[in-house]
Amino acid sequence: MIPSPALHLRGTAEVGGMPVFENIALNAEGGEWTCILGSSGVGKSTILKLFAGIDDEIRLNGTVEAADGPLAGRVALMAQDDMLLPWLSVRENALLGARLRGSKPDRDRLENVLVRVGLADMADRRPRELSGGQRQRVALARVLMENRLIVLLDEPFSALDARTRAQMQELTAALLLGRTVILVTHDPAEAARLGHRILIMYRNGIVEFPVPSGPVPRACDARDVLTAQAELLTRLREDDAWQGRNILEPTQ
Amino acid sequence: MAAWKAGLASAVLGISVWQLVVWGTGVPRFILPGPDLVARTIWTSRALLAEHAMITVAEVLIGLGLGAILGAVSAVALAASPLARALVRPMLVFSQAIPVFALAPLLTLWLGYGLASKVFMALIIIYFPVTSSFFDALMRTNPDWLRLARVMGGGRARVMWHIRIPAALPGFASGLRLAAVYAPIGAIIGEWVGASKGLGYLMLLANGRAKTDLMFAALIVLAVFTILLHATISELAKRLLEDR
Numbered sequence: 001m002i003p004s005p006a007l008h009l010r011g012t013a014e015v016g017g018m019p020v021f022e023n024i025a026l027n028a029e030g031g032e033w034t035c036i037l038g039s040s041g042v043g044k045s046t047i048l049k050l051f052a053g054i055d056d057e058i059r060l061n062g063t064v065e066a067a068d069g070p071l072a073g074r075v076a077l078m079a080q081d082d083m084l085l086p087w088l089s090v091r092e093n094a095l096l097g098a099r100l101r102g103s104k105p106d107r108d109r110l111e112n113v114l115v116r117v118g119l120a121d122m123a124d125r126r127p128r129e130l131s132g133g134q135r136q137r138v139a140l141a142r143v144l145m146e147n148r149l150i151v152l153l154d155e156p157f158s159a160l161d162a163r164t165r166a167q168m169q170e171l172t173a174a175l176l177l178g179r180t181v182i183l184v185t186h187d188p189a190e191a192a193r194l195g196h197r198i199l200i201m202y203r204n205g206i207v208e209f210p211v212p213s214g215p216v217p218r219a220c221d222a223r224d225v226l227t228a229q230a231e232l233l234t235r236l237r238e239d240d241a242w243q244g245r246n247i248l249e250p251t252q
Numbered sequence: 253m254a255a256w257k258a259g260l261a262s263a264v265l266g267i268s269v270w271q272l273v274v275w276g277t278g279v280p281r282f283i284l285p286g287p288d289l290v291a292r293t294i295w296t297s298r299a300l301l302a303e304h305a306m307i308t309v310a311e312v313l314i315g316l317g318l319g320a321i322l323g324a325v326s327a328v329a330l331a332a333s334p335l336a337r338a339l340v341r342p343m344l345v346f347s348q349a350i351p352v353f354a355l356a357p358l359l360t361l362w363l364g365y366g367l368a369s370k371v372f373m374a375l376i377i378i379y380f381p382v383t384s385s386f387f388d389a390l391m392r393t394n395p396d397w398l399r400l401a402r403v404m405g406g407g408r409a410r411v412m413w414h415i416r417i418p419a420a421l422p423g424f425a426s427g428l429r430l431a432a433v434y435a436p437i438g439a440i441i442g443e444w445v446g447a448s449k450g451l452g453y454l455m456l457l458a459n460g461r462a463k464t465d466l467m468f469a470a471l472i473v474l475a476v477f478t479i480l481l482h483a484t485i486s487e488l489a490k491r492l493l494e495d496r
Contacts, residue, residue, distance in 0.1 A: 054399045077403045083396050087418050087495045099414050100406025126495055146404065 004149040004180040005069070006030040011062010013046055020046045020058070022204050028197070030067065033173070033181045033216055035191035037209075037236060038201035044184040047201075048152045051182065052077055066150065076148040080155040082139040084127040090114070091123040094141040106145070113144045116175060133164035140172055151176055153183040157190065166220055169193055173217040188232035192225045193218045200235060209235070285465040290472065293465040300454070301473050307450040309477060311367060311439040315374025316431055316481075322375065323382030323431075324424060330383070331390035332412055344380065352377050353441055360446040370442035370450065377438035378431035385430070389423020390416050422496050425489035432482040436474060 007028040013020045021043035028034035036044050049055050050064045052075050065071065084093050091110065098105040114120045117137045127135055136156060143151060156172070157165045173194055185191055191198045191209075194216055198209040209232060212224035219225065267287045273279075274286040281289060294301065329336050356373060363369035393416045401411045443452025451470045458466035 052399075052403050054402055073405050075403055077400060079396070081396055083394075083400045085397065085415065085418070096400075096414070097404040097406075100401050100404050100410050102407060102410055128495065 002149065004031040004178060005074075006067040007051060007065070007150065007180060007182065008067065009047060009050060009062070009064045011060050011064075013043060013050070013061070014059045015046065015057055019203075021201070024062075024201075024206055026199070026206055028180060028182055030180050031178050032196035033176075033183060033194050034197045034199060035183045035185060035195035036199050036201055036206075037185060037188065037191055037232060039236065040186075042201050042203055044201055045154060048077075048154050048182065048184055051075060051150070052152055071150070074148055075150045075152060076143045076146040077152050078139050078143050078154070078156045080158050082127070082135040084135055084138055086127050089124050089126060090119055090130070090138050090141075093127070093138050094145050096142060097146045109147075110141075110145060113141050117141045117144070117171065131164075133160055133168060136160065136168055137171070140168075140175065144175060149179055151179050151181045153181060153185075155185055156183075158186060165190075170217050188236065189220070189225075189229045191232060192228040193220065198228075198232070200232075282462045282464050285468055289465050290468045293469045294472065297466060297469060301451075301469060304449060304451050304454045304470070305473050305477065307367075308370075308436070308439055308443070308452065308474065311370040311442070311450065312374055312435045312477075312481070314367075315371045315438060316378065316428075316435045318371065319375040319378040319431060319435065320382055320428060323379050323427065324386060326379075326383045327386035327390055327424075328412065328417065330387050331416065332408070344383065348380055352438065356441050356445040359442065365446050365448060369445075370439045370447065373442035374435040374438035377434050377441075381430040381434065382424070382427040385427035386420060386424040389420035392423075393419050422489075422493055425485075425493060428485050428489070429482060432485045433478060436478045436481075440474065 007026075007030075009026040010024060012022045012024070024043075024047075026036075026047065036047065038044050046058055049058060050060055051071060053072055066074065085096065088096070091114070092099075094110055094113065095105045111120070114123055117140050119134065119137055119141060122130065122134065127138065130138070139156070153172075157168050160168060169190060183190070183194060192212055195211055196216060198211055200207045200209055209228075212218055212222065212228040214222060214224065270287050274284060277284075285293075326340075330340060352373070355376070356369075359369045359372055363372055397415050397419070398411070401415055406414075439450070440452035440455075443450040444456060447453040451474050454470045455467050458464070458470065
């Protein structure tokens with residue numbers, strides 16, 4: 001297998017003339033999970049859009065690239081909304097990419113992927129017949145069918161209940177092993193479990209946070225993970241205080 | 253089931269009021285025939301009504317089919333091409349400012365007294381609602397789906413076929429539901445202007461001979477047909493689009 005490339009983003013971005021972030025330098029190592037935390041509106045999703053190439057409304061003064069060549073056609077995306085098409089079955093949803101490109105769907109690979117995400121016996125169901133966790137597993141199957149070396153995750157687990165979320169984190173970490181993953185999340189616990197690197201993003205820069213010991217995915221109850229999680233939360237709240245925000249007072 | 257019962261109760265109420273007005277005012281039956289007389293006329297003139305109804309039904313169904321196809325093609329073309337939108341949309345809106353009724357004599361002149369002018373009348377009366385509701389739905393595709401399709405490297409035509417059109421089918425269905433009610437109006441107007449067959453023609457004929465009961469009978473046959481057509485299309489749409 002070709003090694004997954006490192007990703008680099010540097011520069012200043014504007015949306016509709018309004019600055020989103022300034023002088024950011026983000027480096028994601030190839031084949032690792034890079035988790036990005038930060039308060040809302042700081043531009044985390046903008047970063048993913050730039051890497052995904054869905055950047056029509058973003059003006060980037062800088063560069064966005066993979067270490068070994070262009071990004072286009074090498075990225076897969078998974079978000080909080082599962083983006084499943086309600087009129088297609090689980091199987092057809094997982095094959096959407098091949099359909100949209102007009103390429104021959106790889107049926108053997110599909111059956112294999114459905115087994116790995118645990119949906120083999122639900123392949124003919126429609127999304128409305130599935131639970132939230134099952135729907136996210138279809139979205140994961142769709143990512144695996146795309147078979148891209150770069151995977152962008154935009155809070156994919158945030159709408160799930162705690163137990164399902166922990167399961168999905170482990171499954172996703174196992175199945176995306178070896179790919180370059182950027183995970184945008186609001187959840188310090190998630191970053192502490194899944195990140196090979198953890199970055200906290202501010203409007204004017206990115207700060208690296210030391211990761212807990214142990215291989216990914218780390219156990220939820222490991223002492224290191226819990227400590228890192230608590231420290232991350234404290235740091236994020238300091239950021240809120242620094243921005244003059246107080247949740248006890250109504251925001252403007 | 254409750255809706256069905258409510259419909260029946262409403263019909264009974266309407267017919268009762270109608271009968272009470274006839275009894276209460278004592279108007280002559282060539283002005284306002286009572287429901288009992290109209291019911292008897294429907295029965296005794298059933299062969300005549302059926303013969304003319306067949307013609308109108310054919311006009312409506314052909315007009316509806318052609319209008320649906322033409323409307324669907326136009327909506328997809330408009331949604332796919334900004335140039336088509338810029339050129340054609342103002343024309344479409346302008347065409348709505350022309351009363352369709354005013355076109356009927358012209359259509360008869362161009363297409364003759366037969367089926368074609370009525371079919372065309374039904375077609376133009378439903379073209380705009382079908383096109384417009386399908387087009388609106390095509391332009392409202394979930395932007396997340398379109399972004400996903402872009403990341404996947406999907407071609408424009410395939411994204412249209414696999415995502416935008418299926419996602420917009422409920423909009424197309426609501427256009428067709430409107431069309432089911434409008435198309436008979438178009439056909440009847442066409443028949444009024446110039447025809448020798450059809451329920452519209454029969455109504456004019458009956459009216460001219462002071463056979464008001466026959467006119468009412470034709471009207472009721474037309475109304476029942478329209479309601480059945482609307483219900484059939486609604487039911488079909490509901491079954492085919494139950495995922496949405």
